[in-house]
Amino acid sequence: MGNKSLSLSLIFMAGLIILTVVVSSYFGALTINWGEVLNFDSLDSYIFWQVRLPRILAALLVGGAFAISGAVMQGLFRNPLVEPGIIGVSSGAAFFVALTIVLGGKLFPALIEYLNDYTLPVAACIGGWAVTAFLYYFSKHNQGVSVSAMLLVGIAINAFIGALLGLLTFIASDEELRSLTFWSLGSLGGFDYTKLTILFVLQLMIVPLFLFKIRAMNAMLLGEREAKHLGVNVERLKKQQIWGVAILTGSAVAFSGGIGFVGLVIPHLVRMFFGSDHRYVLPLSFMSGGLLLLFADSLSRTLASPAEVPIGIFTAFIGAPFLGYLVYRQSGMR
Template identity: 50%
Template sequence: MISTTIPHHLRRYRKALFSLALLLPFVLLLGLALGAYSIPPLAIPQILLRGEGLEYQVLTALRLPRVLGAALVGSLLALAGAVLQGLFRNPLVDPGLIGVSSGAALGAAIFIVLLPGAGPLETYALPLFAFLGGVLATQVLWWIARTPMGTQVLVLLLSGIALNALVGAAIGLLTFLATEEQLRSLTFWTLGGFSAVTWTTLLSGLPLAFLAWALLLPLARLLNALVLGEREAFYLGADLEALKRRAVAGAALGVGVAVALAGGVGFIGLVAPHLFRLLAGPDHRYLLTGSALLGASLAVLADLLARTVAAPAEVPVGVVTALLGGPFFLYLVLRYKREVYRA
């Protein structure tokens, strides 16, 4: 007789995914309801169906694109973080280490300081410059890491650290040259926020976001094989070069879209995968989807905190995520140190 009992670890994964799938709509509803102008959460469906009034305008013109944009950005950053941590086999890797975030910030800074007066084109050109900056930075790192023996993952990581330092210096120089008005825009791109997300920018980023999801989500089984090591994964039939290309391209695309929409929002790509591992486990078949769901909820909650803690003023979302993610990162470092010491 064949047993139909589901193993305990699979039940844990499915329970975690189901809980996160229920959490996200609740967090989205909370993000729509709360703010400088509060709206009763249970009244939101009725307001949207009515299609008129001040509350309807607040929801459709301001809250909906912002909250959905935050969820999109959070899911992309968390998914990219989970994939890169699996690729580098290092739990402390963040999407910013492959240079996408810094390259995107530099692209935005170049547009703001060196190409002023764009007028109406700024709505479209500024995110485009940010996206192109992120993709170009990743291409440079990929070229540096390429060898006749294949792509060296360690070289890619070290080059990313060096590139981040160089880009930081370039942004510092542009900050020195910027006017007071340009400095305000630069602050947004370096600290991050969702206040500039509109239906236009959100819809323009969706196709690229879908492409990033399509590239990254199917990598789960290959990343599980890579946990054993590159040699073992090769003997299991994994095409490692294709895996590296697809993982880096998908992560660069996803993080590029995220930075183009929201600027530099850090730590979500580091924190979300780890929280899911604590909730359920490290199996990438569930980790990738779970990280995306959890990252979406974390980004919406961070944005909610940023616009309510000092209302009607707004704290940059990047500050909120850094204040919450920084201590968590130190906890991970200390935990990793203890594990190495025990070994």
């Protein structure tokens, strides 16, 4: 596949995203009257600019962050079943959010009141990055960071944090349990333009760093020793990738909650259709992840309107059977 094929693929994905954005912005609890969108005193204008457009942009950014992070992790570990949560970001974020929901109001009421709507995002960011730092430290040895050790330690940490989450769930009140459950299933309903700006600026800093390292990431597919012979600074690349994924995933989880499956399914599907070349995998994963989450969010806010179904339910319903079917077809199991 050459540059022309890549360009056509990107143009096709961009057109599909634009079409989905238009359809998604039209449907909801209230059908938008396009003639009133620019009349800023109308209800249609308020719903479009202050409610639906932030959710649409959030879906594109959050889905893109999860998917490109999954693509980077799968390339780093050379394993298509790895997803961003393996470095502890998701579990760390979930643990600190649970701590904040269950114990935060009792231990730090003034801080909770000061942070207000940003309490859970701040807690999620701190938790995700703290657990990643812990995991990174215990995966280092004299020669650098061992990805196999990181995988094993990550599994152990995720299991341990799962036990702690179970304990917090046990002692939580009914209201706290409801908040924790709803956060763990994910939602894009809390986004405003301030949160979108924070997410966009972080992605503007991290995503280009991934794209600039495409050749080095392709070399890593051959193995670490072969990549070193090709002139790749392997340890620096691993450090950049791990912390880049931690920042992207941590910020996305902080604002959207525990939306699963996007970082696992999308990169795997892109590789099945376009191969392992990161020139295709990274940009197409980012765009496809945004498209999947936008579709899932559209279902989330329309199927049970005016109520909202947690978006994580739809990503699992959409992603799991689709991935299983494609793997079944690809392996020729008939």
